[in-house]
Amino acid sequence: MDFAVRIQQHVCALARRSPNHLVVGPFLIRFSPDWPSPYANYAIPEQDAEPTRRQIRELVAAFEQRERLPRLEYLPEWAPAVEPALLAAGFEVENRVPLLACTAADLVVPGPVPGLAVSVPENEDEFVALAQVQHRAYGEEGEPGDGELGWLRMTAHGGGAVALARVDGEPAGGGAASISAEGLSELAGIAVADRYRRRGVGAAVSAVLTATALDHQREAVWLEPAEESVERMYERIGYRRVTEKLNISLPRRR
Known part of the structure; x- marks a missing residue:
């Protein structure tokens, strides 16, 4: 197919x-x-x-x-x-x-980022911290709404994967891999705070979430890059164009 x-x-x-x-x-x-x-x-x-x-x-x-x-x-x-x-x-x-899509055979794990720790949010404060990074990274004003937080909670508790990245203990980025359907998962909401960009945080978070989704018996993970420069970052960890x-x-x- x-x-x-x-x-x-x-x-x-x-x-x-x-x-x-x-x-x-x-x-x-x-x-x-x-x-x-x-x-x-x-x-x-x-x-x-x-x-x-x-x-x-x-x-x-x-x-x-x-x-x-x-x-x-x-x-x-x-x-x-x-x-x-x-x-x-x-x-x-x-x-x-x-x-773009990536399979287990294609995934390339990037090198380590100094001070970076990627973990699953465990409490409401961590979900809020992740939602705030995403909200601001995508150019939104004010605070994240109930819908943004609800999507993260639903993904985390419904069989998807959610990750919060910290650099030297400070929230720096994160994202999610959707709940499985038809053997696939979508990588979405990947965001990095302005002060931590171009350090490899986005690639590290994306690779962790992709690996987690594939470990949960997904055949492949796909995504929609926001712009050409971001597409190049995904290509470096194994993603390839499959459609439009x-x-x-x-x-x-x-």
């Missing part, structure tokens, strides 16, 4: 496990009531979907009723007819991003 199909099936399986998912026509929607970020609220078309104009209007209405941006994240080859239909309905492409994802949304009405 094609690796791209496996990744899309993994995403769909996790979305269906969410108590807040919704099916509208040929679309599976994952909503987060406590986390308004567009990256936590999106739809996925069913395989080979050919949505009608009415179904797209119903999709948009479902998002707007929940005060969320109408948005989709999916692999174009999964449902080739969907993108033209969305564009005709006024949606705009945000970007197309590569997806489309992010597409309906601009907010003025």
